[in-house]
Amino acid sequence: MALKDFLYRCPACGHDPMEGRGDVATCPSCTLQIDRKATGTTCLRLHVPGTEAAPIEVPAATLADRITAHGGALTRATHSDGSLAYEAEVRVQTAGSEMPIRYRRRLLGFAERFGAGTPGILHLSADALELRSPSSADASSPRRWALEDIRSLQTSSSAVQITTHLDGVVLFRFTEDSPRRWDELLRHAIGERWKRLGKGTVQEFQPRIRAEEALP
Amino acid sequence: MSRHLVYPVLRSAARRIIPRLVRVESEGLEHLPLRGGVLLLPNHQSALDPFLVQAWAPRSVRSMTKSTQFGSPLMEWLLPRLGAFPVRRFKIDPQSVRTVLSLLDEGECVCIYPEGERSWDARLQPFRTGTLRTALEAIRRGIPVVPVGIDGMYDLLPRWGGLRRSGRTVYLRFGAPLDLGPIATRDQRDQALPDLAGQLRLSLLELSGERERERLRQEAPEISWRAQPIATGANPR
Known part of the structure; x- marks a missing residue:
């Protein structure tokens, strides 16, 4: 970085x-x-x-x-009509299966292995996060995660990590852009989305996204 | 749990290498019991913090480490031998809590960074609720929970930059164990959670030097920022 x-x-x-x-x-x-x-x-x-x-x-x-x-981070991502739209080049990795970490036959915990990184364009809107192919020749549909389906969000070194129900842990490494900016943008977008859906004010983003009402 | 040879070798190497980069002073070592379970809760300024804590603490330390660090076969082999155990930060990880509590019950010194990640600007960040709950359970079991202030590592190796000699002294300060009174019942435990967060924050602000830095920042003369229109580059839709 x-x-x-x-x-x-x-x-x-x-x-x-x-x-x-x-x-x-x-x-x-x-x-x-x-x-x-x-x-x-x-x-x-x-x-x-x-x-x-x-x-x-x-x-x-x-x-x-x-x-x-x-x-x-909001000024640059908010357009003249008030809508949120922002994108950046990334390399994306998805976690495979979790493996147990043992030492001297004792189970210490679990860790995940990530697959090879693939390039993409990450696009954030007020409703969803989308991963599009960087090649205009690629006609495959983009991967799309509705913001309310994201279960956790955090930065990890130079990457931003989300967890979703379908894809598990997905890690975005930004080629040029700032992971700090993206962390702020995603926190804002997810928080606003939760409010619009009446799910309350998000209080924490990890280990899972929780709203005020859900806290003990 | 007995140590692998790697631990003392690398600890000794860290004690030789880090002082070539920066002067290190440790304070408050009397607060760290040399035997029995103890939980250390340091602030997190730099990727070198674990090396500092493990090399300057007068006993072996087991560190909770993010699971992504164990992603390669080399790290999967090395990290457990350095006393590290994984935590999956993106979900509630009961196995990491089990590991912490069993290590503490066995009389080990365990270190968890309660902010969960390194600070971007050297300021203390919010604490992870799961870490606070684990610390509370440790206190309920009679295990000392010791706040540890790291002051100066940000200048040596900030999250966003490379390693650079800063010329200043790095302080590693062990504080007095946190004291919350009785927390026998579940209700008492829930009530004690904000007390613990408040006490830990006050201790770490003091021990990490942030309170003093913040005082100097408030007292500093107002900066005359150049008056310029706010411009933003367009980001494509």
């Missing part, structure tokens, strides 16, 4: 998306550059190339709050 996966939009001007590689993220709109500070306490360094202003050090938490204040 890279700094732009964390700071996916500009904390200063709000431009979305940020550009950059590794430990440097750059805003193509206001030219702000953010990089890792050499020493410090969870701070990042901000400066605008070509200006005389000295770089300033800003806590990562402050930058994250600024992104939230700009509207987070």
